[in-house]
Amino acid sequence: MRIAVLGTGEVGRMLAGRFSETGHEVVIGTRDVEKTLLREPGLQGRDLKPLPEAAAFGEVVVNAYGGTGTLEALREAGAANLDGKVLVDVSNPLDHSQGFPPTLFVKDTDSLAEQIQREFPAARVVKTLNTVNNTLMAYPRQLADGDHTVFVCGDDDVAKSVVSGLLLGFGWKDIFDLGPLANARGLEMMLPLWVRLYGAFGHPNFTFKLVR
Amino acid sequence: MRIAVLGTGEVGRMLAGRFSETGHEVVIGTRDVEKTLLREPGLQGRDLKPLPEAAAFGEVVVNAYGGTGTLEALREAGAANLDGKVLVDVSNPLDHSQGFPPTLFVKDTDSLAEQIQREFPAARVVKTLNTVNNTLMAYPRQLADGDHTVFVCGDDDVAKSVVSGLLLGFGWKDIFDLGPLANARGLEMMLPLWVRLYGAFGHPNFTFKLVR
Numbered sequence: 072m073r074i075a076v077l078g079t080g081e082v083g084r085m086l087a088g089r090f091s092e093t094g095h096e097v098v099i100g101t102r103d104v105e106k107t108l109l110r111e112p113g114l115q116g117r118d119l120k121p122l123p124e125a126a127a128f129g130e131v132v133v134n135a136y137g138g139t140g141t142l143e144a145l146r147e148a149g150a151a152n153l154d155g156k157v158l159v160d161v162s163n164p165l166d167h168s169q170g171f172p173p174t175l176f177v178k179d180t181d182s183l184a185e186q187i188q189r190e191f192p193a194a195r196v197v198k199t200l201n202t203v204n205n206t207l208m209a210y211p212r213q214l215a216d217g218d219h220t221v222f223v224c225g226d227d228d229v230a231k232s233v234v235s236g237l238l239l240g241f242g243w244k245d246i247f248d249l250g251p252l253a254n255a256r257g258l259e260m261m262l263p264l265w266v267r268l269y270g271a272f273g274h275p276n277f278t279f280k281l282v283r
Numbered sequence: 284m285r286i287a288v289l290g291t292g293e294v295g296r297m298l299a300g301r302f303s304e305t306g307h308e309v310v311i312g313t314r315d316v317e318k319t320l321l322r323e324p325g326l327q328g329r330d331l332k333p334l335p336e337a338a339a340f341g342e343v344v345v346n347a348y349g350g351t352g353t354l355e356a357l358r359e360a361g362a363a364n365l366d367g368k369v370l371v372d373v374s375n376p377l378d379h380s381q382g383f384p385p386t387l388f389v390k391d392t393d394s395l396a397e398q399i400q401r402e403f404p405a406a407r408v409v410k411t412l413n414t415v416n417n418t419l420m421a422y423p424r425q426l427a428d429g430d431h432t433v434f435v436c437g438d439d440d441v442a443k444s445v446v447s448g449l450l451l452g453f454g455w456k457d458i459f460d461l462g463p464l465a466n467a468r469g470l471e472m473m474l475p476l477w478v479r480l481y482g483a484f485g486h487p488n489f490t491f492k493l494v495r
Contacts, residue, residue, distance in 0.1 A: 174391045179475065219494040250483055257476030263391065264469030268493070271462055277495035282431040283484065 072237075075100055075129025077122060077144055079107050079114060082161060082205045083135035087117070089209035093240040100125025100148065126152035131159060131233065132194075138164040138176065138183055142190060154193035157230045159237075160184050160255075161200040161208065163262050172266040175259065184255035188226070195230035198255040199223040199238065202265060204275035209241055213276075217244045220281040222258055224249040247281055284449075287312055287341025289334060289356055291319050291326060294373060294417045295347035299329070301421035305452040312337025312360065338364035343371060343445065344406075350376040350388065350395055354402060366405035369442040371449075372396050372467075373412040373420065375474050384478040387471065396467035400438070407442035410467040411435040411450065414477060416487035421453055425488075429456045432493040434470055436461040459493055 076087040077100040090097045099114065100122040101107040108114055126132050126148035136144045141162050145153065164183040165173040177183055184198040200208045200221060211217045221243050225231050235246045249257065261279075269275050288299040289312040302309045311326065312334040313319040320326055338344050338360035348356045353374050357365065376395040377385040389395055396410040412420045412433060423429045433455050437443050447458050461469065473491075481487050 178472075179386045179390060215494045219492075249479060254479045257479040260390075260472045260475045263472045267461060267466045267469040272495065277493060280431075280492040280494050281480070281489065282427045282492050283489035 072096070072233075073128055073130045074098075074133065074237075075125040075131070076133045076135050077101075077125060077148060078135035078137075078140075079111055079119075080135065080137065082208070083133075084111070084114070085205040085209045086133055086135055086161070089241060090237075093237075095237075098125045098128045102144070102147065122148040123152055126156070129156060131157045131237070133159040134162055134187070136162060138162045139166070141183060142186065145187060145191060150191055150193070153191050156194055157227075157233050158187065158191065158194040158196045159200075159234055160187055160196055160198050163201050163259055165262060165266075172263065172270060175262065178260055179256060182253070182255040182259050184224075184252055184259070188252055195225065195227040196252055197223055197225035197227070197230050197234045198252060198258055199234055201258055202261050203278045207276070207278055211244070212242045214278065215280075217242055218280060219278045220245045220247050222247050222249045224252055224254045224258065226252045245280070284308070284445075285340055285342045286310075286345065286449075287337040287339075287343070288345045288347050289313075289337060289360060290347035290349075290352075291323055291331075292347065292349065294420070295345075296323070296326070297417040297421045298345055298347055298373070301453055302449075305449075307449075310337045310340045314356070314359065334360040335364055338368070341368060343369045343449070345371040346374055346399070348374060350374045351378070353395060354398065357399060357403060362403055362405070365403050368406055369439075369445050370399065370403065370406040370408045371412075371446055372399055372408055372410050375413050375471055377474060377478075384475065384482060387474065390472055391468060394465070394467040394471050396436075396464055396471070400464055407437065407439040408464055409435055409437035409439070409442050409446045410464060410470055411446055413470055414473050415490045419488070419490055423456070424454045426490065427492075429454055430492060431490045432457045432459050434459050434461045436464055436466045436470065438464045457492070 166176040167173045188196040378388040379385045400408040
């Protein structure tokens with residue numbers, strides 16, 4: 072598929088690489104191509120484009136911006152370039168302004184995923200992968216041979232199927248459909264435990280298995 | 284050990300029964316013994332006492348009240364009867380007033396466990412078991428032969444050891460020490476996902492394994 076990964080941080084670089092590796096055509100979107108290449112020379116030779124062009128290219132658009140930058144980046148990508156697209160949101164509404172552990176700037180009665188969906192009503196938002204570190208997102212089998220769970224939620228079943236297919240391509244074995252996008256509240260609210268476990272372990276190579 | 288279980292709802296009855304079964308002396312605390320027996324005739328013959336007497340009896344006191352009733356019940360039990368005691372908090376700050384799924388009445392920058400600790404500073408509060416249904420609390424091996432995780436957190440290491448011992452007695456295999464009591468924020472914030480999974484499954488016989 073044609074996949075646009077928006078964001079050139081660790082998550083975006085990891086996902087873009089893995090999508091390429093699993094056979095997709097990938098464009099990486101960033102605000103300023105030249106500045107990004109100065110900051111991340113490893114992206115030389117990759118198909119790096121301004122956000123609107125990248126989003127326009129993608130059949131699937133992945134938001135790999137951090138939570139605080141997400142809505143602004145998607146606005147810059149442009150609603151017209153997101154309409155009808157599967158918009159995969161892997162971000163978390165983490166507020167790092169008070170140090171570690173971060174808190175959540177939206178929670179409980181709303182979620183960042185829903186904020187995105189409200190602002191881009193014609194996009195087909197699917198929340199997923201936000202409960203794992205970027206390496207596990209892309210290479211789930213490197214921990215316990217993939218015997219753990221990734222969640223998807225969203226209001227568009229076809230979009231969830233597309234995303235589940237991409238996750239299978241990454242090697243995910245246990246993909247759990249949590250239902251409508253409002254249930255992203257539950258997924259984003261796992262982060263306060265996640266960040267504390269990260270603090271306890273000193274590394275992010277852990278996750279959860281839904282035992283049932 | 285001498286264990287006081289405060290609360291006669293499903294959680295309290297389940298835990299009291301399991302503590303008895305695993306060899307402890309158990310007293311169940313309730314506001315009004317007579318009314319409780321009318322409501323729960325199954326408690327006939329059990330050692331049911333008013334909250335202050337029950338708490339006074341226990342070396343370990345378990346708060347099995349629902350989140351909204353917790354602080355009031357502990358006040359009625361009396362600070363003097365909780366001082367120095369291991370106070371096990373299994374409750375969740377669920378606000379059911381707006382229907383299903385419930386929201387949390389404290390979260391992110393505070394937790395119910397911390398509220399308890401602040402109000403009863405001489406109690407040795409340990410948060411645990413709040414992420415599983417009452418049957419799994421007491422009989423963890425009935426799901427996946429117990430191959431899943433229970434968390435403990437608290438500011439008193441000896442109290443956490445006591446609680447871990449009690450959990451081993453219930454059959455828990457994987458007891459994870461999450462550190463100080465402030466990390467109860469992470470445990471309580473798992474509930475928004477838990478309640479949605481409960482909605483999806485239609486039963487509470489599921490839980491999480493921390494894969495690492």
